[in-house]
Amino acid sequence: MSTFFYGGDYNPDQWSDEIVDLDLELFKKANINIVTLPVFSWAKFQSSDTEYHFEWFDKIINKITASGLNICMATSTAVQPAWMSHKYPEILPVDFEGRKRAFGGRVKFCPNSEIYREFASKLVTKLVERYGNNKNIKLWHVGNEYDNWCYCPKCQSEFRNWLKEKYSTLDELNRVWYTSFWGHTFYSWDEIVAPSGLSEMWNDNGRVRTNFQSISLDYARFMSDSILDCYKLEYKIIKDRFPQIPVTTNFMGFFKPLNYFKWAEFIDVISWDSYPGVGEPYFLTSMRHDLMRSLKKDRPFLLMEQTPSQTNWAPYNSCKRPGDLKLQSFQAIAHGSDSVMFFQLRRSVGACEKLHSGVIDHVGHGETRVFRECTELGDVLNKLGSQITGSIMENKTAIIFDWENWWALEYSSGPSTELFYLNEIEKYYNALHKTGAGIDFVTPDSDLSQYSLVVAPCLYLISNRNGRNIETYVKNGGKFVTSFMSGVVNETDLAYLGGYPGPLSNVLGIWVEEFDSLPKGKFNTGIPTSSFLDREYKCEMVFDIIHTLNAQSLAIYGNDYYKDLPVITKNIFGSGDAYYIGSSFEQDGIDSIIRKLSPGSDLNIEVFGNVETTLRKNSMDKLLFLLNHDECKNKIDLKNNQFQNLQTLEKHSGQLELNAKDVMVLRLLNE
Amino acid sequence: MSTFFYGGDYNPDQWSDEIVDLDLELFKKANINIVTLPVFSWAKFQSSDTEYHFEWFDKIINKITASGLNICMATSTAVQPAWMSHKYPEILPVDFEGRKRAFGGRVKFCPNSEIYREFASKLVTKLVERYGNNKNIKLWHVGNEYDNWCYCPKCQSEFRNWLKEKYSTLDELNRVWYTSFWGHTFYSWDEIVAPSGLSEMWNDNGRVRTNFQSISLDYARFMSDSILDCYKLEYKIIKDRFPQIPVTTNFMGFFKPLNYFKWAEFIDVISWDSYPGVGEPYFLTSMRHDLMRSLKKDRPFLLMEQTPSQTNWAPYNSCKRPGDLKLQSFQAIAHGSDSVMFFQLRRSVGACEKLHSGVIDHVGHGETRVFRECTELGDVLNKLGSQITGSIMENKTAIIFDWENWWALEYSSGPSTELFYLNEIEKYYNALHKTGAGIDFVTPDSDLSQYSLVVAPCLYLISNRNGRNIETYVKNGGKFVTSFMSGVVNETDLAYLGGYPGPLSNVLGIWVEEFDSLPKGKFNTGIPTSSFLDREYKCEMVFDIIHTLNAQSLAIYGNDYYKDLPVITKNIFGSGDAYYIGSSFEQDGIDSIIRKLSPGSDLNIEVFGNVETTLRKNSMDKLLFLLNHDECKNKIDLKNNQFQNLQTLEKHSGQLELNAKDVMVLRLLNE
């Protein structure tokens, strides 16, 4: 592919032939080159156990093929037909509170339903057979935004099988689940029930809590695996016949229910749906792109969905302001996307998404602001595609992000209800991002050797094996940073004996005796005891009481009974060094710490204001992306570097100006 | 009737003979002339499928009849007996979350239960036969505060029948419900389930949301109809035997679950229960009275319930302050009521309403502040009744209020979670009310020809037919005002293609390209571009981006990317003109707009402070009501008009003073 995919979700089955013809004209006008379909057509394809109907879609796909559009071929398995739900109620899930669902919504099927799996497989087989040879199909799109944890009897029975497979014996399960606590010893697999609102868990003002972290953690793994199995079933059917066509499913960024790192193994190209929140800082969108890209670092990802303007499901659905569309589209590209795709190409007339914007609006013509911006963007993408697509990122800093740690940390009971993994990840990402560093996300067992800095906020759950992985990284010269509440439990959520931070004790050279916690609004401070920290900063929520063994103290607490005890430590270990940040510092404090440690951008350039820079590389070129997120002009100092503007072909060095919300892509000439 | 009904709910079955005798004395003392009963006595009347017991009630009704009191005869069908719920569990409803209820509370029966309907009919038949000839019965009171949406299997099956009746074919249902969205196509009526918390809907912090607006909208219609069928069953039984006695059921003002405009056809006299909130502005009570009166504009309504002092069910139940009772009672009369009735005449001893005030308190005598105020009020009503009752209102301004639009607008997903229909209705009512105009509520298909001004805030759902109704009204010289988010969907909640405001485009002469939305606390402004608006005003929540076609711009946005685009437009259409208010303005802004358009009071008088004025008319007289809602004296300038005070017979013109919280009724002498 030497062009960006530009297009998105299209539902021609909702429209008359005349309107579809008009749409195809408008797509051409807007430089659109790909349509995703049919995402939700199972019910139209199949009307009973044995009756299938494809003629209506033949017509549509022929028309689309004739118009020269690429096709992102969806499998339509995200919503099972109503008749199927009616005839086979087992397909309907049971929710966390124990309620059996009736037919409705989407992605509302039990992932372990045999009926679902059988019918989904049959449908996908038929789609592959009938349409697989269509040359315009450039991508298969399995399901849609998978999200369907279930607590039905079938899931409970499959959970028991999954546990048998994992633990072999009940003795081992009783040990790992720590069932001697509260007398929960199991004598038969049949006694095990799913952890839910009816058994071990409860919803505490939006935070889901549990009595038994190990059980809930295993159910999270099991559910992520069960749903992945649904995906893999379809994946295999497609790959068996058309191994050369990439297969994907659309992810949702930091989506807690599914361990996307585990899923990524079975995804040929990562794709995801980006919906920045109204008023959110832009670095959060960059962070999500970086996570998605990092799932498969050796290749670009795809922006599968974004909205042309407003969404419909948020509390407040603002229109995208003029320029936002281009800026956010290039933000995706700057972080590694080879596509810009929309939900939805034409705005539907009924149901909830009729108030969600589309490239073509209800008014039905191209004379709208949104359509014009889409057209202009398509034109730019058209021109730049061959020079950018295929390039990747090679970064020197990484953040360890682990879904299992996310689950375990937030299932933990104590020390603070304010402790959210993503908040801590965001703070460190924000600080790194400000230094201009390109950032990968990695897992605790990733090969870390390419990085000069690895940051692992709140690495609460960590195996001994992963502890050794980090030790090796530091011994060989790496810089490692972790923060409070790290090294507390092993991979089955059992606490390490012998002192925290468990398997990280050696590399960090410390012992954490207590984790104090204070209510929201109460603070301590970190006071520098070396040049490492430039001034005193506030810290809050959790306060580790640290004893240095081999480490040195870089900053100490300013208050409370642990006043003067270390809050930031550094341990020289082999050729590297390891830092421990014992509390949740205010953003400025984390910025100060990270500035000392980050390698920054690969290029010696300087930016002013909220200008974001990233680098994509291919075998030939280094491409510098400049994105001005401010509402005013900003300066960039390219210094002695020589660049060529991909669009204007102009050459640049030294000082440069970038308009409000504008974007520039520069090829590095010297080096 | 040439006197006010004065009295209310009475439960003599809760009391000993001695206390009932005492009560009848006290009623006389308090000038009470009507009692409502038996509202909740089904269980006493019927102890098994076949056993009925009326003797106890014979005694009571004889005693009441002997005392000369009028009777508002209730049918007791609001609570089915416990034994019936036990023997026939199908009578018990299933709630929105799918939970089957046990016996308890009130109005907790499935409206489609055949058992309920059969037994209710039998009971009412017996009551009519046994007591119908009692000459003191002046009114029949069916059920009580109907409010019982249900999601049980029977309701679901009746919903399917209702749909078959409405749509005839599944093709039509699939089209209208837009089931191609999210693959919801139905192949058999049996596949359809009720939209509830188990299927398409969910409760989002108190705001009920849905995936499929059309489905939920139809279920709302179906439920309102189902419950109406229960009422009609009883209505018919009574009218068949006693066609001359009016039949009612007590309404609850702006009560979302039931489309009272549709119900009103089967109500002989509208009656309702008014419970102003603690600290609420008084115009809200006026607004509710006006809605209730407007359900049957050609006759007075009845105030069926109000509390003598404090309620028990609110978060904070303040006592009515001295004078409140008279003022609020006359507020009802001023807006068209021919009664002042209480819940409850004697305060019950047990269960939740024992902390709800009554005319006679637990202390059991008349030496209480509340009893004294009731007595004084009864005396005044006694004197004025013959001069006021029977008179009606003839207003020149109307607000379009549509239950179907209420449901549809608040089921909509986007653009803002802050968008509530009543808030917008209230703002415009408040502004109109301040101008002294008498205000009717009408539906979108009402004959509008009598009005000089019709206001239709947020007319989101509107049929083409109703669009033509409004066009005709304006063409013939009417003034029409509507606001943002209007003309978006048709009567089945499908968006209009070709540009908003759909069927109102022609009469308004505009095209609305986008509906922007901003979070709570963010504002834009409207800046005058003509003399129409007197200054700049803040606006919020939703911001329509308007293109004038034939219309002219009266005010423009002050900020954002649509700065300088129109926010208020006016279109001259035929002999009338039509205004569009593109955002949610602060109250002062709406006041300013409405002052320009309202015909104001029919009489040329001027009031100061919070003095409310209304006009009732009969064939002979115009009656001016003056209500001083302030805690201080206020002036009124009657100008050259000559009036006679109904109570004192004094004549007035020119300047007049009204005491704090005082009330005056004046007959216009000249004209």
Place this chain on the structure above:
Amino acid sequence: MSTFFYGGDYNPDQWSDEIVDLDLELFKKANINIVTLPVFSWAKFQSSDTEYHFEWFDKIINKITASGLNICMATSTAVQPAWMSHKYPEILPVDFEGRKRAFGGRVKFCPNSEIYREFASKLVTKLVERYGNNKNIKLWHVGNEYDNWCYCPKCQSEFRNWLKEKYSTLDELNRVWYTSFWGHTFYSWDEIVAPSGLSEMWNDNGRVRTNFQSISLDYARFMSDSILDCYKLEYKIIKDRFPQIPVTTNFMGFFKPLNYFKWAEFIDVISWDSYPGVGEPYFLTSMRHDLMRSLKKDRPFLLMEQTPSQTNWAPYNSCKRPGDLKLQSFQAIAHGSDSVMFFQLRRSVGACEKLHSGVIDHVGHGETRVFRECTELGDVLNKLGSQITGSIMENKTAIIFDWENWWALEYSSGPSTELFYLNEIEKYYNALHKTGAGIDFVTPDSDLSQYSLVVAPCLYLISNRNGRNIETYVKNGGKFVTSFMSGVVNETDLAYLGGYPGPLSNVLGIWVEEFDSLPKGKFNTGIPTSSFLDREYKCEMVFDIIHTLNAQSLAIYGNDYYKDLPVITKNIFGSGDAYYIGSSFEQDGIDSIIRKLSPGSDLNIEVFGNVETTLRKNSMDKLLFLLNHDECKNKIDLKNNQFQNLQTLEKHSGQLELNAKDVMVLRLLNE
């Protein structure tokens, strides 16, 4: 016993032999002399209907016995085994919302389950037989923190039996439940269902509400009784064999679901679990100790659980600051405890309490701050035990606290959602506590003759018999204080006719005509009309409108329509006097009132700052406890009293200084 019990919950079954041996060493080091076990081992003891396993516990108990530790022998019945829940699902409860629970959590069994009761009895019988003769067992500990209301069919059927027993006839039940209200008349016992979220009740933002207070009140009584029956079953088994060993179960302070006064009859020694909230004022902990002590005033109680440092289940789990442990332990002793016991002696490795502190932490040695503080405390307790244990308190002031009133008042519908019984109890306790008075809690039918002052805030529910009890107390010279909303309903929650405060009218000499209520944030004031109140104070929430009959007015309202009417009254009655406080005054106001009435401390001493004083007595001695709750030194003026310090043997009189957070126990020498 002439020493404090010092130790707590220990779960050796969770640990290897080596670790248990190490623990026993560490216990010795820390001066620990008692362990509580096995609290949650039912599943380990019993693996099927017939298979029991005690050998593993024999080993443990032998080891513990050999080490010389005392044993608090637990019965392990708080969690039934998983296999039992699986085989006999009837054992699993149904919750308030009607959901059948699956196995999980703890204390999650139906209290009326016959299976549960049968198996629990068998287990306890076996434990008693096998271990009862062990001389180290000093106490039996039944269940654990009972808390299991249930709404299952069995409970509903037992509820009907309980009602038959109580009311004999349905006529009486219909009368008392006031079922004529809302037509709820029952004709058969079978028609009665439990009041729950499916029938008469609902959860209103955390406040549980009901339509029928009498029904809900009876269900509360029934549930407290049902659970007590479970306890009594075990109690009897133990006492039958070992009548000389005291039996207890651990209470939880002001725990609403169980009427502990009724339970106390079957508890040999009261024990409870004290977990002061982070940032809470210390008087609340004193108040809870005083309630627990008052359940059996003639003997000391036991502090069964407290945390060595942080908990895990609170929103914010702060570590106990240095010194807190000693101070809080002596606070329990100062209020009558003869033990200081912990949850948990060793911190568990898995499940939710792994983040709850223990005397021995995960690090596994004694070199922690917490272990050191525990050791020092053990040393002090060791030295002082023989001089303190066995002594009791003899107080002159009492607060009436009644579980039935708690239930009834908070089930009441109106007048204010802000009305919470404990808030009012706390205000008066706080005021009394500041005067240095020792405070007992009593019930409305306690013998009050020993008290010079009895305070009964919001005595909403009171029987005529109890009214006479209070009359007698005052007539004989007592001082009685009650507050707004008192004397409203009888013991079946039926309002008193003839004027509030019902049976207290005579003794108080007043008639309360209305209970006004204002929203949160609105205030009235009380203005002194005598020297009783020293200045004007704010009052809020509820405002009783009072007419003095025989009483005199001490203060009047400053505002509103009852301005100048009494808000505080005093009635001289026989040799005593009775005060009525007609609104909820700010704390300073209540302090001022109580200062006038409280007898204060038994000793003529003066303290400064937050120094708490209490007196324990035995046949020989009066022991003065001084607890400095401030973070700074404070003075105490012992005046002419002569004391000897129990620890240093130093003699003291006159001025004394107590260090921050320090504690002193002095024996009175003169008197």
